[in-house]
Amino acid sequence: MRLDLFVSHYNYWVVIFLMMVGFYILISRGNLIKKIVGLNVFQTAVFMLYISMGKITGGTPPILVNPKGAGEGHNGAEAGPNGAEAGLGGTEALQEPAAEVVYSNPLPHVLILTAIVVGIATTSLGLALAVRIKEAYGTMEEDEINRIEAETEAAE
Amino acid sequence: MSTHLPVLQVVVPLLAAPVCALIRNARAAAVIAVLASWATLAIALSLLGDVMSAGVISYAIGDWVPPIGIEYRVDIVNAWVLVIVSTIASVVAPYMITSVADEVARGRIPLFYAAYLLCLCGLLGITITGDVFNVFVFLEISSLSAYALIAMGTRRRALTAAFRYLIMGSVGATFIVIGIGLLYVMTGSLNMADLAVLLPEVWDSRTVKVAYGFLGVGFCLKLALFPLHLWLPNAYAFAPSAVTAFMASTATKVAVYMLLRFFLTIFGAPFSFGVMALDRVLLPLALVAIVSMSLVAIFQVDVKRLLAYSSVAQIGYMVLGLSFASVTGLTATLLHLFNHALMKGALFMAMGCVVYRIGSVHIDAMAGLGKRMPWTMAAFVLGGLSLVGVPLTVGFVSKWFLILGALERGWWPVAVIVLLASVLALVYVWRVVEAAYFRPYGGDEGGPREAPWRLLVPTWALVGANLYFGISAVRTAQVAERAAEVLMTGVGP
Numbered sequence: 001m002r003l004d005l006f007v008s009h010y011n012y013w014v015v016i017f018l019m020m021v022g023f024y025i026l027i028s029r030g031n032l033i034k035k036i037v038g039l040n041v042f043q044t045a046v047f048m049l050y051i052s053m054g055k056i057t058g059g060t061p062p063i064l065v066n067p068k069g070a071g072e073g074h075n076g077a078e079a080g081p082n083g084a085e086a087g088l089g090g091t092e093a094l095q096e097p098a099a100e101v102v103y104s105n106p107l108p109h110v111l112i113l114t115a116i117v118v119g120i121a122t123t124s125l126g127l128a129l130a131v132r133i134k135e136a137y138g139t140m141e142e143d144e145i146n147r148i149e150a151e152t153e154a155a156e
Numbered sequence: 157m158s159t160h161l162p163v164l165q166v167v168v169p170l171l172a173a174p175v176c177a178l179i180r181n182a183r184a185a186a187v188i189a190v191l192a193s194w195a196t197l198a199i200a201l202s203l204l205g206d207v208m209s210a211g212v213i214s215y216a217i218g219d220w221v222p223p224i225g226i227e228y229r230v231d232i233v234n235a236w237v238l239v240i241v242s243t244i245a246s247v248v249a250p251y252m253i254t255s256v257a258d259e260v261a262r263g264r265i266p267l268f269y270a271a272y273l274l275c276l277c278g279l280l281g282i283t284i285t286g287d288v289f290n291v292f293v294f295l296e297i298s299s300l301s302a303y304a305l306i307a308m309g310t311r312r313r314a315l316t317a318a319f320r321y322l323i324m325g326s327v328g329a330t331f332i333v334i335g336i337g338l339l340y341v342m343t344g345s346l347n348m349a350d351l352a353v354l355l356p357e358v359w360d361s362r363t364v365k366v367a368y369g370f371l372g373v374g375f376c377l378k379l380a381l382f383p384l385h386l387w388l389p390n391a392y393a394f395a396p397s398a399v400t401a402f403m404a405s406t407a408t409k410v411a412v413y414m415l416l417r418f419f420l421t422i423f424g425a426p427f428s429f430g431v432m433a434l435d436r437v438l439l440p441l442a443l444v445a446i447v448s449m450s451l452v453a454i455f456q457v458d459v460k461r462l463l464a465y466s467s468v469a470q471i472g473y474m475v476l477g478l479s480f481a482s483v484t485g486l487t488a489t490l491l492h493l494f495n496h497a498l499m500k501g502a503l504f505m506a507m508g509c510v511v512y513r514i515g516s517v518h519i520d521a522m523a524g525l526g527k528r529m530p531w532t533m534a535a536f537v538l539g540g541l542s543l544v545g546v547p548l549t550v551g552f553v554s555k556w557f558l559i560l561g562a563l564e565r566g567w568w569p570v571a572v573i574v575l576l577a578s579v580l581a582l583v584y585v586w587r588v589v590e591a592a593y594f595r596p597y598g599g600d601e602g603g604p605r606e607a608p609w610r611l612l613v614p615t616w617a618l619v620g621a622n623l624y625f626g627i628s629a630v631r632t633a634q635v636a637e638r639a640a641e642v643l644m645t646g647v648g649p
Contacts, residue, residue: 026323032319042327046330111289115292118293118329121300125304126322132315136312
């Protein structure tokens, strides 16, 4: 593999590394809380995959740029004070889009907002279950739980 | 009103769920759950009728035109699956009232119905949507509520079963998101019909093949294909009886639908069978699932877990039909979606009746129940015969098409394996029958009576459906065959 290919796709290497770390924790750890942590890292890797794919080289944040001041739009910090002006000229801007402005793709960010919410729901449900398992079994180690379950099954 | 049916299919249970959670009254929540389930069935039947007569229905959510906006797209394939899911929901919902009151703590019952309605909403949403990211959202709605439902089982092992399912299910769902993300990178679209047009141009790229792999593993985890089935047996064995009856007949079926929809409609049959050799990957897995899981089922002493292992084997039959890569094979798959829902629903509901009376489904505890609970055990016997595939039951119809598909390909050893596995099914059904009818009742005279009619009527409704659709299979076979043709040709007109 050529080095420049490696470097130019560095975001994917970060994603793959994080994903494998999360997956490894998920599989190798017996503690239920650690499993949830692993799941979280694993899911976060996917969030990064989505977020990084929305970036376009030289692209501005996807806020409609005032066509008259197209040059300013390249600087994200200056876009703020112009907000009101952009609002007034909104209809004009729609009719006459600034062709030279490159926008980053906002859709993956929006998608991943949903996935983050799902991730939070999964984590909280997982933690709630872990608490109830601790109450019912007195432990959160998977091998001990398996042992207790095997004993109760043999007793039945 | 009728133009908005596709969205109402999902919105009705979605809105009913928070109402159930807020009113905090067990009886009122139950009534709402039953009415919402019946409403979804009415909508699904009306949609199937519309699709049969007028072709594909496309509904743009919020009037945002597809492929930019989210589209709900109903063709004959998902109309069929919608009918399956909502039929089971409308039969199981009245059954829940009595069964859940017995098995779930009283204060949690309204929340139970809220979770059930969300699960139903998620399953219907996965089926009806025409947007791949929307599939993921609904998948998580149904999965998260399913974890909560399973954890409400009476024994503490329900908690560990739910936790294990949560971990494996989340990994599966995350794999599916990765696959969807990679597809989006390659095509810039999330609309299924749009993707089907755009993907052939980039078939050769490795990204698309990797996406295919991630999606495949994710779906197989969700549908519990051997060897990714490890979450299923305990989840089904320890969930409340009504939840098991509902999940066993709907959740895995919807996962099979997702697999068909993505691999045949979006990627297309030429890509799946030609480039990716999906049939050659699935065929051995399906056969191993059918034989090994039937064998494992024979040695179970908990009848709910026995039926759960049998479910994994039956999923093997559905995947086997797909691996024939022919219209006949897919017809068998689609028929078995419906037929297996009917038979497993009936069997798990019969087991729910047993739990209601004796509090256990251990095979020794069921000794002599044939005389004590004649209607319940008769329902089990008829459901079991259907599982084996005896003529005049729906099980026979699925097996018939499956063997037809195998012979059409000239794979007679596969046909032999299907027949041998039916004998294995006979063995594990017989073990229960033997305990219930040929062993003496061990308890005292004041022992269990017949289950109440509120449980028996829904159970026998499904048993009746097993016989009815087993005897007059022409109508269902026609629908399944047309749906199979739509999937194989990949035309979503």
